[in-house]
Each structure stands twice: as structure tokens, then as C-alpha cells.
Amino acid sequence: MKGDIKVIERLNEALFLELGAVNQYWLHYRLLDDWGYTKLAKKEREESIEEMHHADKIVQRIIFLEGHPNLQSIGALRIGQNVKEVLEADLAGEYDAVKSYKKSREICDQLGDYVTKELFDELLKDEEGHIDFLETQIGLLNAIGPERYGQLNAASANEVD
Incomplete structure (x- = not known):
């Protein structure tokens, strides 16, 4: 099925x-x-894998619409140098995604591509969940401090591989 170039x-x-x-x-x-x-x-690993599943759904949809998925281009990564910077960098990326997906959803609606709009709705729901988690973690880190936050996120001796 030939999809709209937009x-x-x-x-x-x-x-x-x-x-x-x-x-x-x-x-x-x-x-x-x-x-x-x-x-x-462990949570970051799970998020990475979830984002990979998102990418796969997008690739499938592009191919279905007879487009060409561009897997050769990714933006600069925001890499934190400490736990707070990691959380803030991830949050910034999620904000970017939500902004883009809201615009994409509107364009799909205007063009009558309701299946792709639904895909963007699914992505938005997941990204909003990521935002909620990250905002909560940043708030917690700010409230209890980095030392206590580190203790909460450390594995016990019997959990270490």
C-alpha cells in the first residue's frame, strides 16, 4: 500500500x-x-529493549507503506556523567519524542492515515510512561540526595551476578 510521503x-x-x-x-x-x-x-536496559521494539514497529509500518526506513541516521546521544545527568538526559530525549509524536499524530489524522496515527498514539503512551518514571526518579533523587538514592538503587550482595 503506497503511503503518503509526509x-x-x-x-x-x-x-x-x-x-x-x-x-x-x-x-x-x-x-x-x-x-x-x-x-x-536494569530499568535502563528494559527501556532500551522497549525502544528497539518501537523502532521495529516503525520499520514495519514504513515498509508496509512502501517507504524506505532510514536506519543509517541517529542523532547525537545525550550521555550523563553521573546518575542525575543520566536521568535528565533520558528525560530530554523523551520530551523530544513526545513533541514529535504529537505533531506526527496530527499530520496522520489530517491525511486520513488512522493506522499510523494509532501507532503514534501507542508510542506516545509509552513515552509518557517513561517521562513519568524519569520525573519521579529525579524528584526522588533531589528529595533524598544522591547518596541515599544510590543506596536504594544498589543491589544487595545476593543479587549481584
Whole structure:
């Protein structure tokens, strides 16, 4: 089925954002794990994998619309140098995604591509969940301080691989 070029462009922008998120969350997972934030690291790993699933859905939709998925382009990653910067960097990426997906949803609605609009609705729901989690973590870190936050996110001795 031949899709509208504007919709395919919006899908490729979403793919660009999701591929960046996959890599950013994965690197943050490895950094946090190395720094001893084992529980938060596990969450970052899960987020990276979820973003990979998002990218796959987008690729499938682009191909269905007879477009060409651009897997060669991702933006610069925002990499934190400490746990607060990691959370803030991830939050900034999620805000970017939500802004883009809201615009994409409107364009799909205007062009009558309700299936792609529904895909953007699903992505928005997931990204808003990520935002809620990240805002909560930043608030918690600010409220109790980095030392206590680190203790809450460290694995106990019997949880370490």
C-alpha cells in the first residue's frame, strides 16, 4: 500500500529518535551498572529493549507503506556523567519524542492515515510512561540526595551476578 510521503517522513523521524534512544538507554544501562546503580541499570536496559521494539514497529509500518526506513541516521546521544545527568538526559530525549509524536499524530489524522496515527498514539503512551518514571526518579533523587538514592538503587550482595 503506497503511503503518503509526509507520513513516511514522520515515521523516519520517529525511527531516528527511537534508534537514538536504544543506544542512549543501552549506554546508560552499562554506565549505571558500572557505577553500582544496579536496579536503575536494569530499568535502563528494559527501556532500551522497549525502544528497539518501537523502532521495529516503525520499520514495519514504513515498509508496509512502501517507504524506505532510514536506519543509517541517529542523532547525537545525550550521555550523563553521573546518575542525575543520566536521568535528565533520558528525560530530554523523551520530551523530544513526545513533541514529535504529537505533531506526527496530527499530520496522520489530517491525511486520513488512522493506522499510523494509532501507532503514534501507542508510542506516545509509552513515552509518557517513561517521562513519568524519569520525573519521579529525579524528584526522588533531589528529595533524598544522591547518596541515599544510590543506596536504594544498589543491589544487595545476593543479587549481584
